[in-house]
Amino acid sequence: MKVFVPGDSAAISVGADDVAAAITKIDSSIEIIRNGSRGALWLETLVEVETPSGRIAYGPVTVQDVSSLFEADFLHGGSHALSLGKTDEISWLANQDRVTFARVGIIDPLSLDAYCAHGGLLGLRKALELSSQALIDEVTDSGLRGRGGAAFPAGIKWRTAAQATSDQKYICCNADEGDSGTFADRMLIEGDPFTLIEGMTIAAIAVGATEGIVYLRSEYPYAIAILQKAIDIARADSWLGKSVLGSAHSFDIQIRVGAGSYVCGEETAMLESIEGKRGVVRAKPPLPAIEGLFGKPTIINNVLTLATVPMILAEGAAVYKARGVGRSLGTQVFQLAGNIARGGIVETAFGITLKELINTYGGGTLTGRPLRAVQIGGPLGAYFSTAQFETSMDYESLIAAGGMLGHGGIVVFDDTVDLAVQAKFAMEFCAIESCGKCTPCRIGSTRGAETIDLIIQGVRVYENKRLLLDLCEVMTDGSLCAMGGLTPMPVKSAMINFSSDFTGAAR
Amino acid sequence: MKYSPFSQEAALGLLASLREEKGPVLMALQLMQSEFGYVDKACVELIANFFNKSRADVHGVLTFYHDLRTMPPTEHQISLCVAEACQAVGARELELAVKNKFGDEVQNAYCFGNCALGPAVMVDGKLIGRASLEKISAARL
Ligand SMILES: Cc1cc2nc3c(=O)[nH]c(=O)nc-3n(C[C@H](O)[C@H](O)[C@H](O)COP(=O)(O)O)c2cc1C
Ligand code: SF4
Numbered sequence: 001m002k003v004f005v006p007g008d009s010a011a012i013s014v015g016a017d018d019v020a021a022a023i024t025k026i027d028s029s030i031e032i033i034r035n036g037s038r039g040a041l042w043l044e045t046l047v048e049v050e051t052p053s054g055r056i057a058y059g060p061v062t063v064q065d066v067s068s069l070f071e072a073d074f075l076h077g078g079s080h081a082l083s084l085g086k087t088d089e090i091s092w093l094a095n096q097d098r099v100t101f102a103r104v105g106i107i108d109p110l111s112l113d114a115y116c117a118h119g120g121l122l123g124l125r126k127a128l129e130l131s132s133q134a135l136i137d138e139v140t141d142s143g144l145r146g147r148g149g150a151a152f153p154a155g156i157k158w159r160t161a162a163q164a165t166s167d168q169k170y171i172c173c174n175a176d177e178g179d180s181g182t183f184a185d186r187m188l189i190e191g192d193p194f195t196l197i198e199g200m201t202i203a204a205i206a207v208g209a210t211e212g213i214v215y216l217r218s219e220y221p222y223a224i225a226i227l228q229k230a231i232d233i234a235r236a237d238s239w240l241g242k243s244v245l246g247s248a249h250s251f252d253i254q255i256r257v258g259a260g261s262y263v264c265g266e267e268t269a270m271l272e273s274i275e276g277k278r279g280v281v282r283a284k285p286p287l288p289a290i291e292g293l294f295g296k297p298t299i300i301n302n303v304l305t306l307a308t309v310p311m312i313l314a315e316g317a318a319v320y321k322a323r324g325v326g327r328s329l330g331t332q333v334f335q336l337a338g339n340i341a342r343g344g345i346v347e348t349a350f351g352i353t354l355k356e357l358i359n360t361y362g363g364g365t366l367t368g369r370p371l372r373a374v375q376i377g378g379p380l381g382a383y384f385s386t387a388q389f390e391t392s393m394d395y396e397s398l399i400a401a402g403g404m405l406g407h408g409g410i411v412v413f414d415d416t417v418d419l420a421v422q423a424k425f426a427m428e429f430c431a432i433e434s435c436g437k438c439t440p441c442r443i444g445s446t447r448g449a450e451t452i453d454l455i456i457q458g459v460r461v462y463e464n465k466r467l468l469l470d471l472c473e474v475m476t477d478g479s480l481c482a483m484g485g486l487t488p489m490p491v492k493s494a495m496i497n498f499s500s501d502f503t504g505a506a507r
Numbered sequence: 508m509k510y511s512p513f514s515q516e517a518a519l520g521l522l523a524s525l526r527e528e529k530g531p532v533l534m535a536l537q538l539m540q541s542e543f544g545y546v547d548k549a550c551v552e553l554i555a556n557f558f559n560k561s562r563a564d565v566h567g568v569l570t571f572y573h574d575l576r577t578m579p580p581t582e583h584q585i586s587l588c589v590a591e592a593c594q595a596v597g598a599r600e601l602e603l604a605v606k607n608k609f610g611d612e613v614q615n616a617y618c619f620g621n622c623a624l625g626p627a628v629m630v631d632g633k634l635i636g637r638a639s640l641e642k643i644s645a646a647r648l
Contacts, residue, residue: 010621013636041623180590183620218574219586219619221632259533259572262617276530277564278571294529336623338595343623366596375591411592411622425594429617432573 001075004048004055006105007034008190009222010183011044015062019045022066030075036191038105039345040092048087051077057084092342092361097323099331100308101184101347104191110229112237115194121239123310127202128247132162135206139309142317143329148174148265148302149377149406149482151395154309157299160289161207164297169209171200172274172293172300175216175223176258176265179378181337181409184345185303189216189223192307193230197253199306201244202313203299204251212253213293215270218260228255262379262433266481267300269435280435281481302407304333325351328394336362338375338411355389358412369414373422373498377406379429380486382493383419402493404486419498424452426490434483440475441484447471448491458504465495465502510544510580517542518550522557531558532568536575544580581612583647586629587638589615592622601626604640609647 005020020032043059056077072080084090107114127135140155177185200212216224231253234240242250256274258264264273268282271293292298312320321329328350336343341363365371374384382403391401398405430445451468455461472488479485495502521538525531535554539546555562569575589598606613621627624636630646
């Protein structure tokens with residue numbers, strides 16, 4: 001008898017470990033599989049039972065519900081107040097188009113057998129048959145763009161690194177996932193770590209790299225533990241190591257843990273941090289693909305970028321790019337967060353509207369109060385109002401609307417939010433996290449927070465608003481990286497879309 | 508959380524395990540903290556000498572990263588996410604209440620990747636979703 005109780009840290013944060021323990025306590029013969037989360041986080045702890053007609057779900061289950069689940073004979077799919085029917089038929093999940101997240105929540109994350117039974121390693125085996133050129137062409141042709149925020153075409157970056165000659169090249173996976181409202185990297189690593197390892201191995205074969213590093217934030221201790229186990233398993237299985245799956249390629253992966261710095265998610269600050277130094281941003285050029293980690297050619301890609309590559313190779317670039325709109329091809333793993341009734345992972349083709357994501361999937365606010373603002377793309381992303389709900393969720397449309405997609409996080413606020421306070425926070429966060437290299441970012445952010453404070457207090461509101469806009473311009477134009485360069489985005493979008501919060505009058 | 512008492516000998520023994528690492532300074536500081544609970548000020552010179560760096564190099568790294576602390580930690584550690592997604596579900600109010608009750612044990616954090624089940628709090632390394640003062644108090648025991 002197989003029962004699935006997610007081992008994802010979000011599920012654990014609302015009691016999944018206790019639920020698993022309570023089930024075992026009642027019947028220790030039950031095999032409990034700690035799968036990843038299906039991504040419907042509002043249903044956690046989502047317990048599933050394997051039955052002849054498929055997996056049946058119950059949720060959200062708390063430890064107090066366990067004995068009544070047994071009474072209802074949940075082991076055979078019996079009906080209960082928390083019954084959700086067949087997991088695959090829950091519309092919130094069924095309507096999604098899971099590609100990168102295809103296996104997350106379905107398999108035991110640390111079972112190589114389960115991984116292979118669900119299409120794992122097909123991409124890597126294909127890659128081993130292709131020339132480096134053909135492999136990179138396939139990735140370029142898929143239209144895959146970096147999912148970390150900058151949306152740079154992955155294949156072009158790979159080509160640059162492949163063409164560089166060097167005795168040593170590196171693959172660095174950016175798993176710093178610093179944006180508030182984003183958790184897809186974490187969930188992929190906790191729910192299907194082999195996919196990331198496979199993607200990194202393919203990248204290594206493509207450019208001739210022998211060493212991989214995953215830079216993983218210290219705030220993710222559960223993900224660090226799972227990924228380390230997965231790496232050890234892949235090594236024991238001769239997938240990682242001197243000869244990748246019996247080929248002439250050698251590749252191994254090491255985890256480096258971050259130390260609580262947001263700017264270390266910026267790729268060159270990340271390289272400095274991996275080198276053990278202060279996370280100060282480097283000027284480009286040289287491009288990391290030519291002169292990166294320890295001065296060697298280095299591919300830096302986000303977790304989702306790398307984790308999507310195996311599927312692209314297994315199923316072909318054409319299948320992937322058949323999804324999406326314009327130059328935003330394939331699927332995006334959206335993350336619904338903040339004050340939202342049905343939060344979690346929604347993977348779907350680019351081009352869905354913001355409204356569909358928030359209303360149809362998200363079900364409005366958690367508090368039930370009117371929705372007022374949505375921040376898209378992390379702390380450097382814009383605040384949108386409900387007037388912009390028809391915006392198509394793709395890279396170009398969001399830029400046209402004055403925002404950016406970033407890593408795909410969507411944070412919802414109800415009508416108690418004060419956008420002047422949010423704008424002030426954006427400046428404060430920049431002051432805390434600035435690497436300190438550029439004056440507009442290091443000092444401008446503090447001055448910005450002070451100026452917004454004056455506006456909130458109603459002091460010379462008109463003059464201070466002009467001063468703030470001027471400061472934003474200096475930060476945008478005078479910052480080396482997007483930390484200082486994009487902090488004005490949440491500030492200015494709040495001023496434009498929620499001007500009534502910047503009048504100095506108490507709300 | 509349990510940590511070993513700091514001693515130079517123990518520290519040197521640990522540093523030896525990093526001899527083969529490239530760019531070891533941050534790792535060395537993290538290792539000191541995970542073993543002793545904090546980075547003792549004597550570690551700066553130890554690490555500098557061991558890896559042939561200047562003390563300024565090591566001090567620079569030590570003071571850059573928010574995770575690293577130079578004082579022994581309180582018995583319990585409560586890290587509270589105060590970033591946007593948690594703000595949207597009351598993290599600001601929770602922050603006041605938690606700091607009022609637990610004082611020095613509390614530090615701010617920016618995102619545990621639990622943004623659909625906020626407010627998110629880490630209590631002694633354990634992640635709590637939909638956190639409240641009651642849940643935090645219970646987890647702290
Ligand atoms: C301040 C700042 C923080 C960033 N944080 C992250 C991050 O946490 N994760 C990430 O993948 N990219 C982050 N980026 C983007 C990276 O610099 C880089 O573009 C990305 O890792 C490249 O991978 P991709 O092409 O696969 O997206 C950040 C950028 C800036 C300016
Ligand atoms: S903009 Fe800010 S974070 Fe970026 S390099 Fe300049 S000072 Fe550093």
